Amino acid sequence: MKFKALHLFAGIGGGALGFQQAREEWKGAVGTIETMAGIDCDAEACADFEMITGAPAIQMDLFSRQQYIDFHGHEPPDDWEEVTPFSLWQAVGGEYPDIVFTSAPCKSFSGLLGQDKAKTKKYQALSQLTIRGIQLTLKAFEEDLPSLILFENVPRIATRGKHLLDEIKRLLKKYGYAVSDGYHDCGEIGALAQHRKRYLLIARNEKKVPAFVYHPPVKKMKTVGDVLKSLPLPDSLTGGKMHRLPKLQFKTWLRLALIRPGKDWRDLERNFSQYCLVADGKETDIPEVATGFKDGTHGTIYKVSRWDEAANTVTGAFRPNNGAICIADPRLGCKPRSGTYGILRWDQVANTVTGSADVHAGTCAVADPRIPEMNEKGQWVIISEEGNWHRPLTTLELAALQGFPVQINGNPLELAGNSEARWRERIGNAVPPQASRAIAETMLRTLMPARENEWIMSAEEVWVQPSDETKNPLQCH
Template identity: 50%
Template sequence: MEITYKTLHLFCGIGGGSIGFANAQENFRGITGKFENICGIDVDPEACEDYRNLTGNRAENLDLFSREQYIQFHGKQPPEGWDEVTPMKLRRIIKDIPDVVFTSPPCKGFSGLLPEASAKTNKYQALNKLTVRSIQLILEAYADNLPALILLENVPRITTRGKHLLKQIKQQLELFGYVINDDKDNYHDCGEIGGLAQRRKRYLMIARNPAKLDAFVYKPPKLKLKSIGEVLGNLPLPGQGKFGKLHQLPNLQWRTWVRLAMIPAGGDWRDLEKCDWEKYMITQLDGELTLPVADPKTGFKSGTHHAIYRVQKWDDSGKTVTGAMRPNNGAPCIADPRLDYQKGRYTNKWQILKWEGQATTVTGTQDIQAGAQSIADPRLTCKPRAGTMGVQKWDEPGKTVIGAGDIHAGSAAVSDPRIPDEVEQGVYIIIAEDGTWHRPLTTLELGALQSLPLTLFSGKPLKLARNSDARYRERIGNMVPPAAAQAIASTMLRTLLANEAGEWLMAGEEIWVIPNNQNEELVLNN
């Protein structure tokens, strides 16, 4: 016997929650259960496009703000044609009755990454109110046939910054007959329940409809966290594969690469304060140039967030993946030990070394990458023709332009008086003291840490909507990890199947929601 339960996903994003629910399948006493995604709803058209491509399911691009909330958030009236979503309209759009509703409202206003003062502004207060309005829409739209389970997923700080909103939500749910798990027992780590390579603590409210579901709801079992290297080691190297912009390293300023190289693996910008930078130099591995390390400590202000310039260890689990774009605004970096592949791919390879004096010890090695000595010798060993290596004056007419682009073939250089403040941006390999390359994670790698599939529903390589890496990262950072969603969905399936069989499920895990004899919730304290 097989039973299919229907799910509806509000604030679906690119579909992490839906992918997890679709992957869940459970068996109980000969009954097989699975989920069918009815629809995903999101205000972001790009997220909806990604959702369709990743899940193969329907996505509706809807703004769930009330008119009042829209004005509060945007500071202006809605445009012509904007139509407020009412319970009746939602019911018309989503005709199927969901058994489970999974909501993951915007968390920016609740997140600790947002300063308290900003969180209190009208804009973010309006965003926060979507938590209440979305539950209200569901309850009123399906009042005649309420879902068995309604789930609200968000950041842990919703219990403090959004305490008054959670109180309203509970009052709404209880008015419609739902019982709810207590705040004290509502936290989980997505990394632990999904077996991810990152720690990602989240909040989950579970509202159970006792008229349809009279059984325990257990927590998913905890799994061993993976290391970052276990996940990234299975991916193509940055710049390789069929993933295009998703798997390219960003062009960063030279100073940024130096800072990353000087920070020990597992550290962040605060370690630069302890760095005796005058004792270090940077040596070019495939050339002769040696540079002193410029002071990497300049430019930081007191109160700088701890995640700035954070370098994670290859063999440790990672921190929470966010939508941050660059190392200087919180995007995570990694100490990558895979150096062999860089041969022949980059000519600008460098290494951080301690300053030992005029020269380092002479060894018997022959390869400069193994320690052989190099010197900056300016003497040419041939007799080139006139114009070779020529540098033209800025304020004089130039020589004839020829087809050769190499400075060895003609005067293809100029003495430019416009000295930039920063060294040109690019991708530079600076090998840190620990022998690894401290580099940013690519967007594809962030997706992999989030357990995002590397293929679309069609089987083609992963590709996200439009062409903005910043938007890619925002959508990936906002995503519920599919592996964690699958763990949650599997738990819900086991409960639903046990209820189908007229039994109470027994398990060794902790209980998320438990009924007592009066069909009320008991608070379980850990």
């Protein structure tokens, strides 16, 4: 049994990839989900979507004209056209999806954006895309409504965007949908190596789908090391252009080395008088490294994740001082072949110069006794007290923690464009494929019997129950 899915605000295709990987059996039949298309306004995201999923991506700006003006601060260009329900229906070839998955922009609902800024006209226009996506879907496919409509976003939408959710629910119920909403951890349902709490609304077409939609089972999560251990160390030639370390101030590298695994910037308030920095056998006192941040500063700044635990949520953070994107990497303590990671002494003759310029493959590094200035930028390996290298995660590693394949067609994953900040933003905005697959398989367990006017009971909970931490009176139907 094949079902068709349309993805609005599709991004780089994490949701679609998970749907495509979903498999479920019922009465000897195998259920699968085909991707009709992914729709997004970002040309680079569309290119990534097609590369990752192999399915078509359609570049469409789903803003209304007024929303476009409010967001951009000016009139749209002459060749810009407002998407209508008819043009959306035409764009997918006049077909009707069984499932519509929408993950509208969440910036205005995120805790990373201040409340005052979220209330500005620009970000309110962005928020309105949540409703507009649902409106376009219901009007475009009114003659044969989808069996299921899924709306995914950050948990804070339940408070900052409550008025929008109320309107979305009223609209869906008007079209004959039973609506359930709640929260889940993508890491727990997808066996990821990161905790990622999300809000999910499921709208079930009661005429087509008489049965409940059940919660996917909770799985054992991975650790960061489980995911990253198979990757080469950063800056390896085999890792591709997304597996590079940034050039940071020497003070930043030193701060990271002094923060204990699992801790953050607050760990720098300790007394480091018992520590010293050793370079080529020469000792130097630890300079002042405290940040001076005020109490209440976000705990993800300079946070160093443990290798043997799951990571924090992968976001679009670009530097160690704006997200939990650093790791205590123990792999420099391994025993590679002779010459690998070799360090030349400053006061001795060098080994034979070879054609390798990769520190992972030969003796291509030197023990330089000249301690850099604190504000000097570069890439330094400072071994921490417990013997690990505390360093930023590369963009490729963040993609791996999000569940994306690190190789496609035998080559390292490389997203469109050349902006590392844009790569990270698109990765951070993505739905992890494994979590999406878990959701899709629960959809199949409901849709397959429904196609033959049957339904089944499950031992799993009915999706979606509210989590204890939200304590919102959400109803399941």
